[in-house]
Amino acid sequence: MIFGEDYSIRPLAPSDPIAGFKAGDPAAQPLKSFLQNQAQEFHQHSIAKTYVAEGVTRDAAGKLLGFVTLIASEIDIRGGYVVDDPAHANRYASLPAVKLARLAVDSRFRGCRIGEALVDFSLAVVAENIAPHVGCRFLVTDAKQPAVDFYEKMGFTLLDTEDNRERENPVMFIDLLKC
Numbered sequence: 001m002i003f004g005e006d007y008s009i010r011p012l013a014p015s016d017p018i019a020g021f022k023a024g025d026p027a028a029q030p031l032k033s034f035l036q037n038q039a040q041e042f043h044q045h046s047i048a049k050t051y052v053a054e055g056v057t058r059d060a061a062g063k064l065l066g067f068v069t070l071i072a073s074e075i076d077i078r079g080g081y082v083v084d085d086p087a088h089a090n091r092y093a094s095l096p097a098v099k100l101a102r103l104a105v106d107s108r109f110r111g112c113r114i115g116e117a118l119v120d121f122s123l124a125v126v127a128e129n130i131a132p133h134v135g136c137r138f139l140v141t142d143a144k145q146p147a148v149d150f151y152e153k154m155g156f157t158l159l160d161t162e163d164n165r166e167r168e169n170p171v172m173f174i175d176l177l178k179c
């Protein structure tokens with residue numbers, strides 16, 4: 001499916017057909033629960049902003065195909081990554097980031113590059129709307145293990161510390177000045 005032709009990405013709206021979203025496997029059900037129970041309220045009250053991919057053609061028309069949720073965050077890179085520009089940024093325990101807090105594609109539409117489009121959209125939101133105005137060096141996520149390879153393909157790096165490698169949902173990041 002082609003972004004811009006077969007579907008668009010826009011902020012979550014109160015009338016969105018959330019109930020029809022299929023999460024598929026049980027591991028992804030918490031993502032559907034978030035969408036059904038919290039996403040609207042969090043979006044409205046600036047706790048977490050959710051963006052949806054909405055189908056516009058054929059059997060996808062009017063369907064909610066996927067979503068991504070973004071929040072302000074920080075990352076502790078010590079021991080796992082070194083910022084060289086400027087080097088003295090490394091003395092801080094945390095550096096500013098946006099977290100890709102939730103990401104899911106309807107199980108019937110996986111493999112159509114919608115996940116990739118939602119990550120690209122998130123990068124564009126940060127690069128165009130946040131980083132020029134507010135200090136923000138990283139896009140980060142706590143990756144579910146089965147999605148680590150997906151995020152690597154999207155340009156994320158696994159934070160290379162022993163603690164992080166052992167986490168159930170390890171931290172992955174993109175250095176926005178290096179991508």
Ligand SMILES: CC(C)(COP(=O)(O)OP(=O)(O)OC[C@H]1O[C@@H](n2cnc3c(N)ncnc32)[C@H](O)[C@@H]1OP(=O)(O)O)[C@@H](O)C(=O)NCCC(=O)NCCS
Nearest residue numbers: 028103104105110111112113114115116144146147149150
């Ligand atoms: C992970 C997820 C968002 C990917 O979305 P998608 O639309 O199916 O993925 P895309 O079609 O955009 O895939 C882009 C690339 O990533 C690869 N890819 C997709 N899912 C992958 C996975 N789980 N592991 C490894 N590679 C994966 C694709 O093969 C494709 O690779 P290519 O560039 O070599 O062709 C989707 O499978 C999903 O919603 N999973 C359940 C929830 C989840 O795990 N969310 C993320 C963790 S919080």
